[in-house]
Amino acid sequence: MGKVTGFLDYPRKGPPHRPVPVRLRDWREVYEPQSDDAVQVQGARCMDCGIPFCMQGCPLGNRIPTFNDHVYRSHWALAAEQLFDTNNFPEFTGRLCPAPCESACVLGISDGPVTIERIEYEVAEHAFANGFDVAHSTDVRTGKRVAVVGSGPAGLAAAAQLVSVGHDVHVFERSDAIGGLLRYGIPEFKLEKAVLDRRLDVMAASGVTFHTNVTVGASATSLGSLRQEFDAVLLAIGSTRPRLIPVAGAQLAGVYPAMTYLEAANRAVRDGVTSPIDAKDRHVIILGGGDTGADCLGTVHRQGAASVVQIEILDRPPNERPSDQPWPTMARIFKSSPAHEEGGERQFSTETLEFLGVEAVTDITVRDASSGDSHTMPAHLVLIAAGFVGPELDDLELASELFVTPRATLSVDGDWRLTQLEGPGPVFACGDAVRGQSLIVWAIAEGRSAAAAIDAVLMDTSSVLPAPVAPYSLSW
Ligand SMILES: Cc1cc2nc3c(=O)[nH]c(=O)nc-3n(C[C@H](O)[C@H](O)[C@H](O)COP(=O)(O)OP(=O)(O)OC[C@H]3O[C@@H](n4cnc5c(N)ncnc54)[C@H](O)[C@@H]3O)c2cc1C
Numbered sequence: 001m002g003k004v005t006g007f008l009d010y011p012r013k014g015p016p017h018r019p020v021p022v023r024l025r026d027w028r029e030v031y032e033p034q035s036d037d038a039v040q041v042q043g044a045r046c047m048d049c050g051i052p053f054c055m056q057g058c059p060l061g062n063r064i065p066t067f068n069d070h071v072y073r074s075h076w077a078l079a080a081e082q083l084f085d086t087n088n089f090p091e092f093t094g095r096l097c098p099a100p101c102e103s104a105c106v107l108g109i110s111d112g113p114v115t116i117e118r119i120e121y122e123v124a125e126h127a128f129a130n131g132f133d134v135a136h137s138t139d140v141r142t143g144k145r146v147a148v149v150g151s152g153p154a155g156l157a158a159a160a161q162l163v164s165v166g167h168d169v170h171v172f173e174r175s176d177a178i179g180g181l182l183r184y185g186i187p188e189f190k191l192e193k194a195v196l197d198r199r200l201d202v203m204a205a206s207g208v209t210f211h212t213n214v215t216v217g218a219s220a221t222s223l224g225s226l227r228q229e230f231d232a233v234l235l236a237i238g239s240t241r242p243r244l245i246p247v248a249g250a251q252l253a254g255v256y257p258a259m260t261y262l263e264a265a266n267r268a269v270r271d272g273v274t275s276p277i278d279a280k281d282r283h284v285i286i287l288g289g290g291d292t293g294a295d296c297l298g299t300v301h302r303q304g305a306a307s308v309v310q311i312e313i314l315d316r317p318p319n320e321r322p323s324d325q326p327w328p329t330m331a332r333i334f335k336s337s338p339a340h341e342e343g344g345e346r347q348f349s350t351e352t353l354e355f356l357g358v359e360a361v362t363d364i365t366v367r368d369a370s371s372g373d374s375h376t377m378p379a380h381l382v383l384i385a386a387g388f389v390g391p392e393l394d395d396l397e398l399a400s401e402l403f404v405t406p407r408a409t410l411s412v413d414g415d416w417r418l419t420q421l422e423g424p425g426p427v428f429a430c431g432d433a434v435r436g437q438s439l440i441v442w443a444i445a446e447g448r449s450a451a452a453a454i455d456a457v458l459m460d461t462s463s464v465l466p467a468p469v470a471p472y473s474l475s476w
Pocket residue numbers: 096097098149150151152153154155156172173174175179180181182185186190214215216217236237238239240262291292295392395396430431432433437438439440441443
């Protein structure tokens with residue numbers, strides 16, 4: 001334990017946010033780094049609990065009290081060693097995770113929890129800046145070949161694990177760039193793409209081969225051919241089929257699924273051009289009050305919309321934990337993201353009735369669920385961020401033989417992540433394709449579990465990768 005009285009002496013303090021008027025003029029990340037002294041003080045708040053509930057809350061089982069203590073003592077290399085041992089990409093989770101570990105932190109019962117997520121960010125950035133190991137590597141070559149289909153955090157974590165024990169790993173991605181939702185879903189102001197590229201350079205240097213613009217199943221590369229060419233195939237194809245809102249006018253121009261809008265915006269930022277779906281000077285409606293909606297909101301602000309309203313069909317969550325979601329669960333409470341600090345209006349308990357317009361949308365009619373009153377608002381651009389309904393399987397020629405669950409996700413054999421596809425060449429699956437749209441931390445955990453299962457099948461008794469993580473059940 002760092003400082004015995006740390007949790008009494010110091011309040012929780014997160015990182016500074018760049019001022020709103022400044023950050024709205026660019027696409028750079030919202031948060032700024034903290035000084036080493038400030039991070040050490042936050043590490044000192046950790047009580048090194050006998051039963052560290054934070055670790056139970058983390059799908060990766062990160063050794064949180066251990067690296068908190070190292071940070072308090074300014075032992076950054078030791079902290080990095082602990083962190084990278086259980087988490088392949090803390091530079092992503094340290095920026096993007098909703099931190100179920102913090103919801104489970106014991107200090108959170110009576111005070112602000114330890115700033116675990118930001119400590120993770122700082123440890124990862126110290127590691128890159130100081131040349132510490134940020135990936136495990138080996139000179140061993142097993143002669144086994146693994147194909148990973150999909151390059152989101154699940155596929156990337158599996159690839160990083162498999163190459164670290166000497167397998168020849170090839171990642172196939174249908175898009176023109178590697179990264180999955182990290183690349184074209186999550187906006188630059190949450191994750192600068194240079195951070196993703198830095199990690200991909202590490203992976204390429206460690207021996208992972210990336211193939212872009214290859215849609216497995218809808219190109220010369222079929223799932224069948226991968227099964228013949230490789231010793232194992234892993235499907236990490238995500239869960240990106242959008243849930244649409246089937247009301248009148250949904251076909252009008254100007255109504256888009258959130259991912260169509262976000263992908264166009266991310267590409268435009270990369271290329272330094274105006275997005276083909278630009279919010280500038282338009283009245284924008286975002287349907288969906290979740291994180292994807294908030295990502296649309298921050299993007300709309302930066303494109304210079306005339307107005308923006310974010311509409312949520314559910315009631316406004318309470319400010320405090322409700323009694324049916326006690327500590328240490330990840331409770332559904334009212335949250336504001338940095339995008340909400342930047343402007344826009346939020347409406348809860350509001351149902352969408354109709355999109356109005358001749359060819360393009362001009363207005364939207366909604367109804368207040370509690371009063372039953374309806375009203376019409378201007379809408380020149382409507383972004384539907386109502387969630388996702390499973391993986392896109394149309395391209396996979398063997399889709400009809402892949403078992404799917406009632407939630408339309410891929411069915412796998414428990415911790416072994418093995419699909420029921422018959423014939424030679426085992427096919428595994430992991431990530432959102434199995435869980436449904438989830439979190440980066442879960443995608444990494446799933447990728448690590450799948451890699452361990454594949455290694456065990458390929459290497460039999462000489463498998464060395466850590467066993468699949470336990471199915472932690474505290475939060476998600
Ligand atoms: C807008 C948005 C913002 C988010 N923000 C956060 C956040 O802040 N924090 C957080 O924890 N989570 C966030 N999430 C969720 C998180 O991004 C996902 O849970 C995570 O990316 C899932 O990883 P994955 O590897 O399973 O799938 P994905 O990241 O979806 O990657 C799947 C990849 O497979 C590829 N693919 C699919 N089919 C084929 C095929 N036939 N051939 C070749 N390639 C194929 C796809 O092109 C894609 O690149 C967000 C999600 C969205 C949509």
